[in-house]
Amino acid sequence: MHDAAPVRRGPVSHACVVAVVLFALVGIDTACAQIQAPAPDTILINGKLVVYDGVLEQALAVRNGRIAAIGDSPSIRALADPSTRVIDLGGRTVIPGLIDSHIHAIRAGLSYTTEVHWSGVRTLKEALERIRAAAKTAPRGSWLVVAGGWTDRQFREDRRPTQAEIVAAAPDHHVYVQVLYSNVLLDPGGADALGISDKAGNSGLAARLTIERDKDGKATGWLAGDNRAISDLFNLLPRPTFAQKLEGTRAFFRALNAMGVTGVSDPGGYNIEIPDYLPLFQVWREHGLTLRVRYSLSAPRRDRELEDFRELTQMLPMGFGDDWLRFNGIGENVTWGHYNNDNPSDAQKEQLYAVLRWAASRGMTATFHWHNDRPVHHLIDVLARVNAETSIAKLRWSIAHLNDASPETLKRLKTMGMGWLVQNAFYFRGEAFLGQRGADAARLVPPLASALRLKLPVGGGTDAHRVMGPNPFVSLQWMLDGKTISGVAMRAPEELPTRIEALRLYTQGSAWFSFEENARGALAVGQLADLVVLSRDYLSVPIEQIGGTVALLTMVGGRIVYADGPYAALEEKPR
Numbered sequence: 001m002h003d004a005a006p007v008r009r010g011p012v013s014h015a016c017v018v019a020v021v022l023f024a025l026v027g028i029d030t031a032c033a034q035i036q037a038p039a040p041d042t043i044l045i046n047g048k049l050v051v052y053d054g055v056l057e058q059a060l061a062v063r064n065g066r067i068a069a070i071g072d073s074p075s076i077r078a079l080a081d082p083s084t085r086v087i088d089l090g091g092r093t094v095i096p097g098l099i100d101s102h103i104h105a106i107r108a109g110l111s112y113t114t115e116v117h118w119s120g121v122r123t124l125k126e127a128l129e130r131i132r133a134a135a136k137t138a139p140r141g142s143w144l145v146v147a148g149g150w151t152d153r154q155f156r157e158d159r160r161p162t163q164a165e166i167v168a169a170a171p172d173h174h175v176y177v178q179v180l181y182s183n184v185l186l187d188p189g190g191a192d193a194l195g196i197s198d199k200a201g202n203s204g205l206a207a208r209l210t211i212e213r214d215k216d217g218k219a220t221g222w223l224a225g226d227n228r229a230i231s232d233l234f235n236l237l238p239r240p241t242f243a244q245k246l247e248g249t250r251a252f253f254r255a256l257n258a259m260g261v262t263g264v265s266d267p268g269g270y271n272i273e274i275p276d277y278l279p280l281f282q283v284w285r286e287h288g289l290t291l292r293v294r295y296s297l298s299a300p301r302r303d304r305e306l307e308d309f310r311e312l313t314q315m316l317p318m319g320f321g322d323d324w325l326r327f328n329g330i331g332e333n334v335t336w337g338h339y340n341n342d343n344p345s346d347a348q349k350e351q352l353y354a355v356l357r358w359a360a361s362r363g364m365t366a367t368f369h370w371h372n373d374r375p376v377h378h379l380i381d382v383l384a385r386v387n388a389e390t391s392i393a394k395l396r397w398s399i400a401h402l403n404d405a406s407p408e409t410l411k412r413l414k415t416m417g418m419g420w421l422v423q424n425a426f427y428f429r430g431e432a433f434l435g436q437r438g439a440d441a442a443r444l445v446p447p448l449a450s451a452l453r454l455k456l457p458v459g460g461g462t463d464a465h466r467v468m469g470p471n472p473f474v475s476l477q478w479m480l481d482g483k484t485i486s487g488v489a490m491r492a493p494e495e496l497p498t499r500i501e502a503l504r505l506y507t508q509g510s511a512w513f514s515f516e517e518n519a520r521g522a523l524a525v526g527q528l529a530d531l532v533v534l535s536r537d538y539l540s541v542p543i544e545q546i547g548g549t550v551a552l553l554t555m556v557g558g559r560i561v562y563a564d565g566p567y568a569a570l571e572e573k574p575r
Helices: 014-025 073-077 105-114 124-137 163-169 188-193 204-208 227-234 242-258 274-285 305-312 346-361 377-389 407-415 426-437 448-453 472-481 499-512 543-548 565-570
Strands: 042-045 048-050 055-057 059-063 066-071 085-088 093-096 098-100 143-146 174-179 183-186 210-213 219-224 261-266 292-297 325-330 367-370 398-401 419-423 458-461 531-534 551-556 559-563
Touching: 042 073, 059 073, 066 073, 085 565, 093 499, 098 458, 098 499, 105 242, 105 261, 105 274, 105 292, 124 143, 124 163, 163 174, 163 183, 163 219, 174 188, 174 227, 183 188, 183 227, 204 227, 242 261, 242 274, 242 551, 242 559, 261 499, 261 551, 274 292, 274 325, 305 346, 325 346, 346 377, 377 407, 407 419, 407 448, 426 472, 448 458, 458 472, 458 499, 472 499, 472 543, 551 565, 559 565
Parallel strands: 042 085, 048 093, 098 261, 143 174, 261 292, 292 325, 367 398, 398 419, 419 458
Antiparallel strands: 042 059, 048 055, 059 066, 093 531, 174 183, 183 219, 210 219, 531 551, 551 559
8 A cells, every 4th residue: 555645734824723613612703813812831843743634734732731723833833922832843753642552561560670671672692781781780699580572583693592691691690581471591590499490290380381402402491381381480580569660660651652652551461460550550649650541450360250340340430530541441351261262161151251241231341362363253252242232332342463363353343343453463473473374374464454444443552561562663664564573574565554544553543442532642633732753754764764763752741751862851750
């Protein structure tokens, strides 16, 4: 698909028009010249503002946390008074604030400042240097943890680290390196501390893990296991203190701000407990949030899901909260027995049905975790059964992942008024899919353009930070070219969206899932002033360079929550 060339409007002031309309609505008949509207708090001029009607604008005004006017630079500048902050964009591109529709941000924040991060690192040498640097300040004998968000394919060396290399980097520490939810590397002392023996007769968790061995039968330090085994292993590591969780939450959210993220939808999921939400709520109570959080709750106890949801939501109606923090239903681990289960039993289906019938009766949103299209009917049939009794069309239920969604599946979702949450998992794992399913299947993974033609609601995201890195521009690049981190092309041209379409998925599209597409996600008068000034022009830079884009200024509700480069002095501390 090809991008339509945006057009730049002539020197027309929208400020006057908007003011006249507003005054007309309240019965005031007056000329524009007679209107004495309050001056904006902030104006941005001399930019390239991406609005969604095929037009580029130059400037906008912000008043009381919302966009008050959009137009040409002279007209917007004329609205200012001496108290108005004026920001000259110098021709830079401005986009709506990015909204990650499926990211485990709450869980990521809990340990963010106690981990070593390899996301975006291009060489194994640099990755090991990060461990070495962390070891210099960490107490002797403590753990250094790399908790995911990387793949060996991102390294120029094109390989994983060895046990000898992590021991050499941190000889006086324990090291835990996790890749996806499939493999973990431990130093020998760390393996002993976690009860993972190289000897026969392992029991419990150790028995659920496979010890990788070299050609001589010697353990390499690498372990393999399924999602739950790896999660249970991670849970054996020392837990951060509450103070560290608070610090990590603030730091991770600011890191997202630096990537242009102004909002997240967190699906809950496996391996997050109710007390894990407490740091988030404290930051919110202190008015310290720097992005908007829409959160879901997952079932904490197996076979007690309905009971737990009823208990947890007695004082938690849909939409509880404010513009910064808001409850958005249940997900993604709705029931334990049905969670990504390719062959659920009749009893497990009935259990899911009971929970969803209750959720629908409460007007509650739900999101579901599912990987493969072939068995997805086990989930969709239950959803259709609920829908036949209580329409879910207005509840905005969604399925996350499902990269190989078939035309039939997309149509069934559309018929029930559901949506689809797409993440860039195959940016890391595309080669594995190619090897398993072949190039023909890969051409349709995921079928983004098909979903858009169907007018199915779609949200963009990352699924960070255990599986993927949290960078939305990497995700946008992958949406646009369908290439893996190694540069292997998968998705066919007919399934590639345009740049504007991809950006809409990451803004308005994501906002739809929390009923906010008319409140945020666009540069439009009346919407929340959530926006990003970019380091490079998203509309014209070569697609393969989009992933390297960063934010120079990120604004949420009119407050500059992140600023760098020429705008560094403008960053405002949380109130």
